[in-house]
Amino acid sequence: EDQVTQSPEALRLQEGESSSLNCSYTVSGLRGLFWYRQDPGKGPEFLFTLYSAGEEKEKERLKATLTKKESFLHITAPKPEDSATYLCAVRNSGGSNYKLTFGKGTLLTVNP
Amino acid sequence: GAVVSQHPSWVICKSGTSVKIECRSLDFQATTMFWYRQFPKQSLMLMATSNEGSKATYEQGVEKDKFLINHASLTLSTLTVTSAHPEDSSFYICSASGLAGGESSYEQYFGPGTRLTVT
Numbered sequence: 135e136d137q138v139t140q141s142p143e144a145l146r147l148q149e150g151e152s153s154s155l156n157c158s159y160t161v162s163g164l165r166g167l168f169w170y171r172q173d174p175g176k177g178p179e180f181l182f183t184l185y186s187a188g189e190e191k192e193k194e195r196l197k198a199t200l201t202k203k204e205s206f207l208h209i210t211a212p213k214p215e216d217s218a219t220y221l222c223a224v225r226n227s228g229g230s231n232y233k234l235t236f237g238k239g240t241l242l243t244v245n246p
Numbered sequence: 247g248a249v250v251s252q253h254p255s256w257v258i259c260k261s262g263t264s265v266k267i268e269c270r271s272l273d274f275q276a277t278t279m280f281w282y283r284q285f286p287k288q289s290l291m292l293m294a295t296s297n298e299g300s301k302a303t304y305e306q307g308v309e310k311d312k313f314l315i316n317h318a319s320l321t322l323s324t325l326t327v328t329s330a331h332p333e334d335s336s337f338y339i340c341s342a343s344g345l346a347g348g349e350s351s352y353e354q355y356f357g358p359g360t361r362l363t364v365t
Contacts, residue, residue: 168353177339177356178290180248221289233280234354238289 136161138237140222146243147212155207155220155240163227167205168234169198170221178221181207212244249273250342252357259330260365266326267360269340276342279323280354281315284337296323320344330364337361 139158147153159167166185170178182191184200191198195216197208207220219241223234249272259265269279278297282290294310296302296317304310314326323342327334341354 170356175337175359175361177250177252177341177359180353180355183353233292233295236289 136224136226136235138222138224138235140220140237140240142240143238144241144243146245147209149213149244149246150211152208152210152212154209155242157205157207157222157237158203159205159222159224160203161224161226161235164224165227166225167200168223168225169196169205169207170223172219172221172239174219181220209242212242214244214246217242217244248353248355250276250340250355250357252340252360254360255358256361256363258363258365261331262329264326264328265330265362266324267338267340267362269323269325269342269357271321271342271344271355274342275320275344276323277320277344278342279317280341280343281313281323281325282339282341284339284359290339293325327362330362332364335362335364 137160141156166183168183169181172178182198187202189200195210199206219239221239223236225234251270253268257265280295281293284290292305293308294302294304294315296315298317298320302315312328317323337359339359341356343354
């Protein structure tokens with residue numbers, strides 16, 4: 135059974151204080167690791183997909199990296215509008231329905 | 247691109263009644279749609295997966311007779327909560343995956359969610 139563990143559960147940063155969120159996973163044949171951002175009362179917003187160890191992707195202040203066991207979401211010089219819950223999910227190589235297994239998320243709060 | 251809408255955004259219904267939630271992919275063909283529910287401060291729990299024109303595949307523990315899913319077209323899926331009870335109150339979110347820009351994609355694009363409250 136696929137498992138995704140995110141840490142920390144919650145993180146408070148000052149504006150401009152860079153940090154990283156962790157996503158550890160076990161999966162039977164990774165067919166993609168996904169990062170989403172979710173604001174309160176809304177659906178998740180797609181950020182990145184990573185497929186193989188060593189891959190990196192960037193979008194504005196966010197950078198996602200992937201190893202064989204975990205992924206990091208690095209946030210550089212965050213702003214208050216980056217406050218949200220960040221979700222990590224994996225898809226395995228079995229089946230054909232693109233099913234994702236989600237972690238519980240990291241609640242990020244960026245104070246001005 | 248890759249926009250998914252849901253309707254309604256929130257609904258309040260009385261115990262014993264049925265509620266239908268619509269999920270639409272607005273700018274791409276969704277060959278597969280997913281329905282999730284999310285309780286406060288919890289992650290998304292997959293309820294079922296549906297392919298256009300086929301019966302939905304339900305996750306273990308999800309009652310297929312209670313949560314009816316129809317995926318009649320490449321842009322529309324519906325979830326009907328039948329004989330709703332207070333314990334069905336939750337945040338229901340759909341997602342869609344398929345052909346975006348003419349290419350098959352593993353990414354799931356999520357709708358904004360529907361808050362269901364059963365009184």
